Amino acid sequence: MRRARDLADIIGGVALIGGGAWFVLHSTGYNMGTLRRMGPGYFPVIIGSLVCLFGILVMVPAMFRQGTLPVPDWRPFVAICLSVLVFALVVERLGLVPATVCLTFVAALAERVKPLQVVLLAAGLCVIGVVVFSKGLGIPIPAFRWNFF
Template sequence: MRRTETGKEDRLRRTIKLDYADAIGGVLLIVGGIWFALYAMNYDMGTARRMGPAYFPFGIGCLVALFGLGCLLGALRRAGAMPVIEWRPFFAICGAVLAFTLVIERFGLIPATIALVLISALADEKPSATVTIILAAALCLVGVGIFSWGLGIPMPILRWTN
């Protein structure tokens, strides 16, 4: 009797193919994209010729949801194991984002970017000091170049006083 139940379970497992990691990611992308698009609807959409503040966020939200649908459909075609949650990377990335938001107003873009990179490097099991320093320097240059010089966003690059 037990052999037939195990055989049924094995056949059921073979017929259900699901890559759990991609399925979860796809669903999260769909939900996030739909939320973003719906939130954008609170603003004026405008037209393609004269775009309003909601036009671009709505389009990006729809694209993210479509990418999530593609990811979910792909996950239905292949089998995969249930992912194991790794907490160290999760907390390192969340802490890095939190540090960036706390440091940028008080000390400026460059210290905030350095804090972001240094804390997020802790997500790796064995972070390389050389790679982390090079990445921090490159992101500082890119951030200052794009946001301060290119877009002219009024944010302090480096501030040491209140």
Template sequence: MTRPINGLQLGAALLLGLLGLYIIWQGSSYDIGSLRRMGPGFFPIMVGSVLLLFSVLLAAEQWRTEKEQDFWIPRPILMISAGFVAFAALLERTGLVPATLALVMLVSLSEKPVRPLAAIATAVCLSVLGVSVFIYGLGIPVAAIRW
């Protein structure tokens, strides 16, 4: 008995593979270098290769999984996109901490059931980590909280 082909998963694997090939093609115009002295083309070629590998694995996995009936669920796509837009819009106006809080709270609405305590704990931890790493550690000129 043959299984039905999951066209959505194969399409995603094809797009991911095409993206990986494009990145490899663009990165091959730069000097690759060696493992000890990596050139500017080394990282794009490695990232493209990993994407290409993931696309092959995703295509191979479609034969092991059942076809999903409910493949279009707009809530996660909309909430994650809204979180990215809110972070980008709030970062310079309000600072890193409020932007991170907005991002995590909006993204947490994408899954059911919504867990507000876990979202708040994650938002606080990511805000502290972001301020520690990006502002104090790397010295990126962004305010933690802008009044």
């Protein structure tokens, strides 16, 4: 008799273990240092190890319980990925404010949202982006730029 397993959590656990292992392997090339004088590789190795541990804690119990494999909803995934791509393409040509507006409107396609909410969110994110990144941190991204080509 074959026992069903919770494939969703097994896949999630394997993904966590893989991501954590990647961080550990790529940070071992840096100096670890000691607990009192941590080197640049210390923190990524510890965080990667913790992510691997969490992956094991998610995966092992899933092997002993039943579950179903969820059907992914691709619309939010595509909308969010596309919004990041649109932001990257627009920010160099038009500036931070238009790129943030484009990002917000494309990301809003992930769910059904009222247009007024999207407009208010875009306005708020533009103000926060300019205040925090351009003014506060001094990152040289102009709020508006008019280089179309």
